[in-house]
Amino acid sequence: MHDARPFEGTDSYIAGEDLRTSVNVAIALERPLLVRGEPGTGKTLLAEAVAESLGTDLLVWSVRSTTKAQDGLYVYDTVQRLYDSQFGDGDPSDIRRYIRMGVLGQAFQADRRVVVVIDEVDKADIEFPNDLLWELDRMSFHIPETGDTVTAATRPVVIITSNAEKELPDAFLRRCVFHYIAFPHPEQMAEIVRVHHPGLDERLLTAAVEAFYVLRRMDALAKRPSTSELVDWVQALVVGGIPPERVLEEMPFLGVVLKKPQDLDAARRAMAVGGNGTFR
Amino acid sequence: MFEGLFHALRRHGVPVALDEWLTLQRALDAGLAGSSLAGFYLAARAVTVKSEAHFDAYDTAFVEYFAGLEASGPDVDDRVLEWLREHPDALGVSPEQRARLDAMLSHLDLDELRRRFDERLRHQTEAHHGGDRHIGTGGTSGMGHSGAPTGGIRVGGPGRHRTAVQVAGSRAWREYRQDATLGVREFGTALRRLRRLSSRLDGPADELDVDATIDATANAGGALDLVFRRPRRNSVRLVLLLDVGGSMDDHVHLVDQLFSALHQTSRFRELTVRYFHNCVYDLLYHDADMDRSRTDSTRALLGSLTSEHMLVVVGDACMGPSELALPGGCIDWHTYNEEPGWVWLERVRARFTHCAWLNPVPEVWWQHTHGARTLQAVRRLFPMYELSLAGLDQAVDHLMTRAA
Known part of the structure; x- marks a missing residue:
């Protein structure tokens, strides 16, 4: 068993008690940690923070719609081998030269415990998680081309993020420790913005956070703004030299917060209808 | 331990399986609950609940189970034992599951389990010198499972004990309930068969056509000639x-x-x-x-x-x-x-x-x-x-x- 309470968050990543517990349970039980939450709640940053806090390396496997489970284990570069056999640059009789490890393969071969993040697992094909069940369970896979079996000497910490766009298979879920990152409360949000903008005028911060939550509460939004939009917005407000009292009244640079034209229209209509007072 | 919570979870529609329950026991054995009900609340949730849509049901079940224990105060020992006596098959496990459970619990049978439970409770009373202010008997008797091996049953005081139940009782996850999502995956799997693969569609030809490559290479007298094709798409x-x-x-x-x-x-x-x-x-x-x-x-x-x-x-x-x-x-x-x-x-x-x-x-x-x-x-x-x-x-x- 590893040390108790290894993960406490880092200077730049604030983790609540619930998140710390989930991370530590996952690490201690050697189960993958499935992290879900709205976009912009810092799911990927969490993996970085865990790696930093454990003082180890982070390997990122960004999943795309065309990603296959095999890609994360190893790729057998047949084309290179054929070329080599033709042009004699290397020794094509050694298949091992043409086996390239994927992210999981690298993690299994690492000489110490590393952190692997399988980012946005829901983007891949619906069967993708099932294809990784065995490998994540056993932390081991077989390479038929060479007859080798790659087994993790130290089981990596696996963090899987998902935007909840797809339902993940039950068998996969049963093996994971689950954590849902809730959208931060205004106080937490202010704390997060302070980390990104040290030395920010407190009055501007308060005004921006208040305006941000007013916008988020609007019903008609197609895409609700998230943390990263607020951080960018504060940046814009600072650069634009907007005084705090004008933030709520005018909502300057609204395009930084709301990305869809219809959302911008809705917000402007709401401001126009009631004047500044009722918009709150 | 906490079978009652397991059943409460199932009753409230959290699809927790025996696997996950055994994982939770491992987590408790490893002391991950931090010997407090608040810690247990979080650890158990991380292991047993796999969707934010079920957080609210978890809270409801948690309150139902622990509020009952909390209210009953010191009588809880008898109540739990009595409950165990009355429901020897409470877990409702199949022989096969039972065998696995036994293996996990080092072949403890129910009597042995009960004896240890007894022992542990006794140990706890002594450790507390009958401190009746520690209302968290319900919590700590359970916590005893995780903390007892080292004797380190720290009772965080009634305040902490109540915290978890209060947190659960506030039902902050209510709006995340979405009873409708069940079955989406099943539908998705059925719809996957709705496809006609064709390589005649647009897109880059980036897939190695092995057969054509062999033919082309043979025709070229052994000089390698790679042939690529478009991947087949729906x-x-x-x-x-x-x-x-x-x-x-x-x-x-x-x-x-x-x-x-x-x-x-x-x-x-x-x-x-x-x-x-x-x-x-x-x-x-x-x-x-x-x-x-x-x-x-x-x-x-x-x-x-x-x-x-x-x-x-x-x-x-x-x-x-x-x-x-x-x-x-x-x-x-x-x-x-x-x-x-x-x-x-x-x-x-x-x-x-x-x-x-x-x-x-x-x-x-x-x-x-x-x-x-x-x-x-x-x-x-x-x-x-x-x-x-x-x-x-x-x-x-x-x-x-x-x-x-």
Whole structure:
């Protein structure tokens, strides 16, 4: 068993008690940690923070719609081998030269415990998680081309993020420790913005956070703004030299917060209808 | 330990399985709950609950279980033991599961388990010197499971004990409940079969064609000649027509599931979604809220189709007979249809070689439901299937055989 309470968050990543517990349970039980939450709640940053806090390396496997489970284990570069056999640059009789490890393969071969993040697992094909069940369970896979079996000497910490766009298979879920990152409360949000903008005028911060939550509460939004939009917005407000009292009244640079034209229209209509007072 | 919580969770619809429960026991053994009910609340949630949609149910079950223990105070020891005595098969495990459970628990049988439980409780009383202010007997007796090996049962005081129940009691996750998402994956898996693979589509030729490469290389006298081809992709274009509003409101969950599944499995070459109310007429809506400013002409849509298009209609086909039979029969009073709905349905039907109608009304009711007359008529025109997993399977089968 590893040390108790290894993960406490880092200077730049604030983790609540619930998140710390989930991370530590996952690490201690050697189960993958499935992290879900709205976009912009810092799911990927969490993996970085865990790696930093454990003082180890982070390997990122960004999943795309065309990603296959095999890609994360190893790729057998047949084309290179054929070329080599033709042009004699290397020794094509050694298949091992043409086996390239994927992210999981690298993690299994690492000489110490590393952190692997399988980012946005829901983007891949619906069967993708099932294809990784065995490998994540056993932390081991077989390479038929060479007859080798790659087994993790130290089981990596696996963090899987998902935007909840797809339902993940039950068998996969049963093996994971689950954590849902809730959208931060205004106080937490202010704390997060302070980390990104040290030395920010407190009055501007308060005004921006208040305006941000007013916008988020609007019903008609197609895409609700998230943390990263607020951080960018504060940046814009600072650069634009907007005084705090004008933030709520005018909502300057609204395009930084709301990305869809219809959302911008809705917000402007709401401001126009009631004047500044009722918009709150 | 905490079997009661396990059952409470199951009762409240959290799909916790025995595997996860055993994982939780491991977590407790490893001291991960931090010897406090608040820690237990978080650790148990991380292990047993796999969707934020179930957090609220977890909270409810947690409060139900622990509030009961909390209220009962020192009597809890007897209550738990009595409960164990009364329900020797409380876990309801199969022999096979039982064997695994036994293996995990180092072959403890129930009596042995009970004896240890007893022992542990006794140990605890001594450790506390009968401190009756430590109301958390319920919590700590359970915590004893995790903390007892080292004797380190720290009681964080009643305040902390209550915290977890209060946190759970505040039900902060209520708005995340979404009882509708069950079944989306199953629908998605069924829809995956709806595909016709073709390599004739656009896209880069980046897949090595081994056979062609061997041929080309042999023809070139052994000089390597690589041949690439386009990867095979799904060539199916799907037109989805959804009936919304009115009698369809009853089925909104089911239709939502299908809709999510379609979007998730969207490996289709093209997916066109249009909405109608009760029957298809000359205009189709872009959105489910039937905004009249965002419509398409049905004729234009039908005119843009290719032979790769398949049609899936989702609707209950229950309407007033006049909506099918009369000009101007459309249920929306502000629209006037020159041609009766039936003409439009026939027109749509004729345009597709592959089509299926999914009906959220269970098939057994089709003869008797309030719109049975129109339903039977529509059914003669469109191959109709029940919108259920089995029905969807049949519909996909039908679409694929037509496609062959």
